[in-house]
Amino acid sequence: FSGISTFAHLEYHKCLTTPSELYDIAIIGAPFDTAVSYRPGARFGPRAIRAASARQTSFRGYNPRANINPYADWAKILDCGDIPVVPVDNGAALKQMTAAFAELGARTPVSPLLSKPKLITLGGDHSLSLPALRAVRDLYGPVRVLHFDAHLDTWHPAKYPSYWSSEQSRFTHGSMFWLAGEEGLLSNASSAPNVHAGLRTRLSGTEDWDDDDAQNWVRISADDMDDVGTKGIVEQIMGALGTEDPVYLSVDIDVLDPAFAPGTGTPEPGGWTTRELIRVLRGVEGLNVVGADVVEVAPAYQGVGEETALAAAQVVFELLSSMVK
Amino acid sequence: FSGISTFAHLEYHKCLTTPSELYDIAIIGAPFDTAVSYRPGARFGPRAIRAASARQTSFRGYNPRANINPYADWAKILDCGDIPVVPVDNGAALKQMTAAFAELGARTPVSPLLSKPKLITLGGDHSLSLPALRAVRDLYGPVRVLHFDAHLDTWHPAKYPSYWSSEQSRFTHGSMFWLAGEEGLLSNASSAPNVHAGLRTRLSGTEDWDDDDAQNWVRISADDMDDVGTKGIVEQIMGALGTEDPVYLSVDIDVLDPAFAPGTGTPEPGGWTTRELIRVLRGVEGLNVVGADVVEVAPAYQGVGEETALAAAQVVFELLSSMVK
Amino acid sequence: FSGISTFAHLEYHKCLTTPSELYDIAIIGAPFDTAVSYRPGARFGPRAIRAASARQTSFRGYNPRANINPYADWAKILDCGDIPVVPVDNGAALKQMTAAFAELGARTPVSPLLSKPKLITLGGDHSLSLPALRAVRDLYGPVRVLHFDAHLDTWHPAKYPSYWSSEQSRFTHGSMFWLAGEEGLLSNASSAPNVHAGLRTRLSGTEDWDDDDAQNWVRISADDMDDVGTKGIVEQIMGALGTEDPVYLSVDIDVLDPAFAPGTGTPEPGGWTTRELIRVLRGVEGLNVVGADVVEVAPAYQGVGEETALAAAQVVFELLSSMVK
Amino acid sequence: FSGISTFAHLEYHKCLTTPSELYDIAIIGAPFDTAVSYRPGARFGPRAIRAASARQTSFRGYNPRANINPYADWAKILDCGDIPVVPVDNGAALKQMTAAFAELGARTPVSPLLSKPKLITLGGDHSLSLPALRAVRDLYGPVRVLHFDAHLDTWHPAKYPSYWSSEQSRFTHGSMFWLAGEEGLLSNASSAPNVHAGLRTRLSGTEDWDDDDAQNWVRISADDMDDVGTKGIVEQIMGALGTEDPVYLSVDIDVLDPAFAPGTGTPEPGGWTTRELIRVLRGVEGLNVVGADVVEVAPAYQGVGEETALAAAQVVFELLSSMVK
Amino acid sequence: FSGISTFAHLEYHKCLTTPSELYDIAIIGAPFDTAVSYRPGARFGPRAIRAASARQTSFRGYNPRANINPYADWAKILDCGDIPVVPVDNGAALKQMTAAFAELGARTPVSPLLSKPKLITLGGDHSLSLPALRAVRDLYGPVRVLHFDAHLDTWHPAKYPSYWSSEQSRFTHGSMFWLAGEEGLLSNASSAPNVHAGLRTRLSGTEDWDDDDAQNWVRISADDMDDVGTKGIVEQIMGALGTEDPVYLSVDIDVLDPAFAPGTGTPEPGGWTTRELIRVLRGVEGLNVVGADVVEVAPAYQGVGEETALAAAQVVFELLSSMVK
Amino acid sequence: FSGISTFAHLEYHKCLTTPSELYDIAIIGAPFDTAVSYRPGARFGPRAIRAASARQTSFRGYNPRANINPYADWAKILDCGDIPVVPVDNGAALKQMTAAFAELGARTPVSPLLSKPKLITLGGDHSLSLPALRAVRDLYGPVRVLHFDAHLDTWHPAKYPSYWSSEQSRFTHGSMFWLAGEEGLLSNASSAPNVHAGLRTRLSGTEDWDDDDAQNWVRISADDMDDVGTKGIVEQIMGALGTEDPVYLSVDIDVLDPAFAPGTGTPEPGGWTTRELIRVLRGVEGLNVVGADVVEVAPAYQGVGEETALAAAQVVFELLSSMVK
Numbered sequence A, B, C, D, E, F: 001f002s003g004i005s006t007f008a009h010l011e012y013h014k015c016l017t018t019p020s021e022l023y024d025i026a027i028i029g030a031p032f033d034t035a036v037s038y039r040p041g042a043r044f045g046p047r048a049i050r051a052a053s054a055r056q057t058s059f060r061g062y063n064p065r066a067n068i069n070p071y072a073d074w075a076k077i078l079d080c081g082d083i084p085v086v087p088v089d090n091g092a093a094l095k096q097m098t099a100a101f102a103e104l105g106a107r108t109p110v111s112p113l114l115s116k117p118k119l120i121t122l123g124g125d126h127s128l129s130l131p132a133l134r135a136v137r138d139l140y141g142p143v144r145v146l147h148f149d150a151h152l153d154t155w156h157p158a159k160y161p162s163y164w165s166s167e168q169s170r171f172t173h174g175s176m177f178w179l180a181g182e183e184g185l186l187s188n189a190s191s192a193p194n195v196h197a198g199l200r201t202r203l204s205g206t207e208d209w210d211d212d213d214a215q216n217w218v219r220i221s222a223d224d225m226d227d228v229g230t231k232g233i234v235e236q237i238m239g240a241l242g243t244e245d246p247v248y249l250s251v252d253i254d255v256l257d258p259a260f261a262p263g264t265g266t267p268e269p270g271g272w273t274t275r276e277l278i279r280v281l282r283g284v285e286g287l288n289v290v291g292a293d294v295v296e297v298a299p300a301y302q303g304v305g306e307e308t309a310l311a312a313a314q315v316v317f318e319l320l321s322s323m324v325k
């Protein structure tokens, strides 16, 4: 509870405006939430996740599951603060985020083990994955995506109500993976699919699956957990993504059940437990993750006990453990 | 978040006072909560469940688990508003609810697929199942009941503290199934039992089971889930109830663990997860459900994230999916 | 707690899509909140205010302060539901709101006492006053505004951070009165000023007052209440606005202290009490109010006791009492 | 925070079932809330007020406003626990409360300074004033009532919706003073009126005042505070009630504004502050108070900071100070 | 909801200051929380657990899982209230708790079935296990410990930040089992280990395990539940502890996931469900439990639905069931 | 909502460990709360106040009441982060805070307008005023104190319960001004008194006033506000303290009523409104304030709308405005 609230008490620099500031892994906030369809509030997600990470420190940061202390190993990890993003014009915001991710991703890493630094973005709503993927594509070409979410987020903009018909309305937290596919940011070889995991929401109809198939996604539903367990889920993911191709890993906190993560914008009953999600994340540590985000934490809707932000901070810790390992 | 708050944005009519209003399935609120033994507040349950259903719509209402969009199929589904019920005289309230269910249940359905319309009641406390069953019995004769609950709700009125000795005190949210049995509303052939599922509360003693046995109930405990899983639970239920006999399906939200449904009057630690309950509900879709309720949502006790009402709205969605399928 | 949640149990019609639906006073929701600078969430304001109005009814609707029951007098008052408004494109949303207010304001009233119906809008963020004023100007010409708020809301768009530089970023909940002034919607004769009341926020500097002066506003600060009391405030307002000119009355709920209205986006400590605000509203009942709004209720931030929405519903009740009187 | 939760750490006895237990002043809980018209939950009021009194102790119990430590003076004050009251049959509950108050009020006091002990009841909803007044009348004859409330609570049962027409529905938290008047429990000489203070709710119409006048009440509205201040209110009360006649003092916590007491069933914006109420209570310490209650604390609706129950516990402390002085 | 709030409505006596008061099992609160490293507040744990136990009563206290009503069997169970403990000097507080446990544990039991009474302590923070174990050791010699927790709590004081270097700082809720080991309170034969269950927190490094090994602990992680289920966990515990040796059973409520127990000081995502914990507790009922505690309930961080305290009260009920059986 | 959470987005430096870092005014957190007698949690006060200051910025920081923008004037203001303070040994913590304040207060200011820098401490509990005053005395000699609080905080340690008898127990949030007086940190000339304002709590008896008188305090009660208004309070304070002598200004947030500041440890009903407090603070801007603190913000007890921390952040803003003016 002591000290300025950075992620895990990491050193803080305004990396965006300090080009000389280098790192291997940067934690970066994207306090943007005006591309949502229901409850806003994820603009306070970065603040909440940082606050909930306060018990993570380098001197007691050993992860028994991963057998590593990510804060005390080879990687220089910084908290780079937040991307300035205008809350009243999504078109402008998208440009701001695109520029920021490009700037931060292109910097030279500190360690010779990496060719490019890795960014973990704290959302903000899920739409930020589009500008984040633009930066990743610039560095690696089209990538594979591992997407934990109750929702597809590959909705064709035409699936929204008719009064959402403006050009700017195409960019939302439900369509950004569809847009990413259209922009060529994602792998589109059927032998190299992307993966959704934790799905359970209502759809427009099976035509949503057609759109999703057309963009080369494999779908793992929340209920699959009951049938194959965390091990089965891990096998499906690793089988689809392998250990070589660069992967962008995106965690929408609503993949968790509302009991575990009520502090989110579009909660869907029937999700995974935090223990299940962590187990899956540890199971896929062999992936070649080149960037990641944890999104849709809307703290106004969490309990006073901060259960949602705590879960998100734990996800970040597990991602860091895997990246450093 | 837009528009007057009806269930799933369904069309709203004051059906009770508009005899010409017809439907196949009616959602009806029973804002009654003065038959409870502990925390009151379920009178605000219908309002809360409607609010939590706001992300359910006909244009994105396809249920992947059931392979159907219940809002865009053969059935005309209306939100019929709430039954007027006096909150200060349970005897009078019971008469009001009895009359209302009789009126609404006897109407002619719109679709030729049905001989009688089906009602899904949003509670309100669990005692409303008694007047609802009276209406069902009038239409179908004695029915079978599938009852999800932490509690038996077949308590003999004599099991209450001695100062609950008045005639009116016999009608409570813990005794209404016993009363229903006494009134002959339930099947009483031992070959045609009723089913409790999710039980885990404290009892007066094994004599509670004697009373329950005498009224022809099969008991599935919450802990059975650990041993047989959702599939085993489904098999037990289907084995007991079959696919022919008319079934009244009653979901006390306290069947869920307090982590998933803290917004209820008599929470019992150690319950099912929402994912387990949904899986069971989907598994029993072959039942001949002729009426249903979702009760005991007391929103003052839920979190700001509305997890309890969201779970209840999801239960209604699954019930609708099964009814329409 | 019973019945579908319309404002004060008023009759509900989708007036926008039912041109034949007539009224003297329409309650209309504008669930729009993406023009805010800090906490979003006011899109749930209309729902919250309607819920908090549940104890207002026509059969016990007599207002002792005003000596009238506004729900049982000459005026036909309807709840017209919500304006459909896209949450991800403020430019499109502004067009949608502009069209809706124009449509609703131009209808023929039921009573011969009125030449035009009156609209009371439930916000939503404060930016909705711009499209509402456009409709009012079309009917009455430039009007006078009585504006209760902790904030000026006449900020020149250039006063925002530099990264808010897009065209669309000019339209916010802090600039809409400045825009209204620029569009000629407000009176600009110095003998016919507009009035702010309850001001107390930080400024860019005294140049904010210059901009405000240029648009012909009188400023009453929150602290003035200590010095002149509610009577003094009333005198200042009536002295400035008179009883003849058409007035648009806009209540930003953050005029109240955060103890009375924590459920808002940009709370400012040191505000008025609800009793003071009500007293002032009753004191200015002689104004010729032709339209009104109650905005910035963000219920995620209120307590479980709903104090903020209750205050807002009371404000609407007082406005209705004055309009009907 | 230490020790079993009795009021102000007072000694606890089950007085009702221990006739030998004597006291000068008894604190007694009446956990009854099924006579309410809107939010239930006041059954948890006694528990909440006791918890909020935890910082009151005899060793630091000196009241500087009253110049006395009521816990360390002549009076033996006990916490007598709660009256057992059935929550599902208001007719039976009324009998139970009537018997309990009669039993407790008729006991011999410990101190020779008193001829009868005094009871302070923690509600529970306001309807408990009827059985409490029955006991008081038995001891003193018809008494005067000083009633702090946003509401009249002298509503004629016929003023309720038509579906509240049963005999039992006549007894509610809005009609109990009317019933008390009808039963002859209150003074009915126009020279010896009863007093309402803090009124501000909506009415059926001016006929509510006629009923109220007929039962000999003086009405002080919440807004009168602005005009005459606490001193003026005190003068009006003392002028009406004097210092001789036995007075029953009843504090409905909703006399406070929802900012100060959101944890109540029928909150009304625009009420008094706690400081104003305390000042008035101290100002009327010259009254001959023979019994009192503090009612309508519904803790599910208060904040986590317990502001409502704290205010109620403070009211009890001030009442005790006056009684002992 | 009725009556003074003792655990399960048990009879209350101030046992500490009433040496003549005898019992078989005593429930005792230790409202101490100043040995915590993060969120304080567990001083209100005893009050919260008692409140949440209000639906437990002797007349409906039959535990179907255990086939016994612990409140209506051979054992005399009392609520002995709270230990007075100074909140501003941990050294003094440790002495106070040590003296209290010694006094209460040494009393003669009522039933001939016991040679010593058993204490179940309601925390308070986990550090209370040290004074509790001192008392147990005095009666039984070094004992075995079964410890449910997300955390090891055997941290060597030197593992804390350097500014925690004072002598008094050695006693914390993370070091008390290490201190207990150093004091010789625990079994230290490798054939007679102690057991941690539910572990999942971050560590200083593997050297924490070395310290833990040196004090003879077996470690069961939270994730082991996925692999071996509740039956496997039970087997591991029973295999390690047997049915003969006296066991002290300590339940840190943070062994549960934050969804089930957000109301705690150092929550760790990824924990057990309440159903899993209860199942394990029932499975180990064959242990020879001579004392127990339920700690780290910090109610300010739980939801309004009290889920955390409900879980804790249920744990106490299961422990009582096992002790009485 | 954007950026790392420092107070008002001020530049952040770890001043304590960076002796070269200079400033005119430093904001410093003291996350210490183990000297409290009731609800702990103020260790999270600094974090909460910083979060609630997020809408304060230099580019819109003009204070209309003071006619100055404190963030854009002559003074260099830094956020110096938090003092490391051990939470489990108050003796050690007192030494740590004493050393930290001495170090920070003795640094050379940046502006020639000051001879010493000024510290504004964010608490933490009120006991931190003792170490803060030690540092002030070292620089200025004994000072005058202006103390806003519901409580005296000059309690003689002997006034605590007998089990608080240890040496370390003398240092609490209720005794630290008594200790400061004993240590000679405060002015003790009767012509140069210290001032309490806002008092309203219960006492041990009038002997508390004797102790207070002996240490040269003037007492202004909360109720005095009703009689003399903010102007009268200001006159009393200025009359007692003058404009020359160095003054330490200490604001215990519980001076506000629980409606305005429920997020505190020992709330007392009947306090001032935030508007009143701000008005008084502005009125005393002529004092020669050399140091200040804002204490006892315990955010776990505030509402989700953060009203308490917002009030505290506003107090800091007003203090900064006066210091810079």
Ligand SMILES: [Mn+2]
Binding pocket: A149, A150, A151, A252, A254, A255, A266, A296
């Ligand atoms: Mn999602």
Ligand SMILES: [Mn+2]
Binding pocket: A126, A149, A151, A153, A173, A252, A296
């Ligand atoms: Mn998503």
Ligand SMILES: [Mn+2]
Binding pocket: B149, B150, B151, B252, B254, B255, B266, B296
């Ligand atoms: Mn139940």
Ligand SMILES: [Mn+2]
Binding pocket: B126, B149, B151, B153, B173, B252, B296
């Ligand atoms: Mn039930």
Ligand SMILES: [Mn+2]
Binding pocket: C149, C150, C151, C252, C254, C255, C266, C296
């Ligand atoms: Mn505003």
Ligand SMILES: [Mn+2]
Binding pocket: C126, C149, C151, C153, C173, C252, C296
């Ligand atoms: Mn505004």
Ligand SMILES: [Mn+2]
Binding pocket: D149, D150, D151, D252, D254, D255, D266, D296
């Ligand atoms: Mn009332």
Ligand SMILES: [Mn+2]
Binding pocket: D126, D149, D151, D153, D173, D252, D296
């Ligand atoms: Mn009342």
Ligand SMILES: [Mn+2]
Binding pocket: E149, E150, E151, E252, E254, E255, E266, E296
């Ligand atoms: Mn732990």
Ligand SMILES: [Mn+2]
Binding pocket: E126, E149, E151, E153, E173, E252, E296
């Ligand atoms: Mn522990």
Ligand SMILES: [Mn+2]
Binding pocket: F149, F150, F151, F252, F254, F255, F266, F296
């Ligand atoms: Mn204080």
Ligand SMILES: [Mn+2]
Binding pocket: F126, F149, F151, F153, F173, F252, F296
């Ligand atoms: Mn203080």
